[in-house]
Amino acid sequence: MLKEERFQIILDRLSKDQKVTLKTLSKALDVSEYTVRRDLKELTDQGLLKAVRGGAVPHSPTPHKFSDRLNYLSDVKKIIAEKALKLMHNGQVVAFDGGTTAMAIASMLPPDLNITVVTNSFPVVNILESHPAIEVLFAGGRLNKTAFTSMGHDTISFFNKVRADIFFMGICSIHPSIGVTTINYEESEVKKAIVGVSKKVVALTPHERINTGEAFFICAASKVDVIITDEDGKALAEDAFRDSGTAVL
Structure with missing residues (x-):
């Protein structure tokens, strides 16, 4: 052959x-x-x-460029964002990374929600700058011009000083044995730092990223408390992560 x-x-x-x-x-x-x-x-x-x-x-089929991801699976992101809103309440410290699903959540936060958002995402900051009740803390650092996020030592140092109640993590790939992975090393280090300072970690993923893997490790599947996915992903995630103790919404 x-x-x-x-x-x-x-x-x-x-x-x-x-x-x-x-x-x-x-x-x-x-x-x-x-x-x-x-x-x-x-x-x-x-x-x-x-x-x-x-x-x-498999590799994740997610587009790598931020501009290509903006309108990618927009209906699915809205479904995931609506589920994520139910996990937030007044007084929380909430971490958002640079994923476009995090942007979808930020754009839907109700005007009376009083929380503190910590993020390294310029688009999330732009969305929330006019929100009447949310305090925004931005993690400075070197600009990633592809993802419009900050990264590097200063970004990680900032997050290490935070104790977040919940981290909404946009992901590239998640697999029960490989864990959460991504295509960019520096991005993986920032996300890893946020996972380490968060009481609850919520992975935001359409079904097509489940059971896929990439090169750079973020955290084990057992570190993810909740997976929020679309309807096609629920049964897939419940089956794949049954032994990790991860809830699926």
């Missing part, structure tokens, strides 16, 4: 099952696990999947 034929079989199985293992692929392709591991590495290098211990999982 040609290498290209193996690649296609691997990708077809991954699309169908949302994960593949070295053992099953070795048997299906009639090649050694060493050959399968080499194939998975090459497919990972091509950006077609994410090789993990013992096999591979």
Whole structure:
């Protein structure tokens, strides 16, 4: 069997099952696990999947550029935002990161909600600057011109001084064994810092990001208290994260 034929079989199985293992692929392709591991590495290098211990999982289909994400799944983001609003009440310190779903939540906060928002997102700050009852604390640092967020040592240092009641975390990928991951190292470090200072961590994700993986680790799935997703994602998340103690909305 040609290498290209193996690649296609691997990708077809991954699309169908949302994960593949070295053992099953070795048997299906009639090649050694060493050959399968080499194939998975090459497919990972091509950006077609994410090789993990013992096999591979899909990459998240989420667009990488902020401008491309603004109108991506806008109806789903609204559904997720409406669910998120039910977790907020007066007096909380609420952390938002730079995800576009966090922007959707910020744009829907009721005018009488009295909370403190801490964020590294310029768009979230712009949305909330005219809110009559919300105090906004911005984490300064180096500008990420692609995501319109601050990042780096100063950003992390700021968040380390905060004790948030709840963190609404926009995510790129989440998987029960791999955890929460993203494509950008510095972004992963900022999110990791916010997770570490938050009493409750809420992952905001459409169904297509569930059971996917990327290169840079943020936190284990067990650190996520709640997953808010769309209707297609509820059964998927409840099944995948049953053993992690994570609630699904």
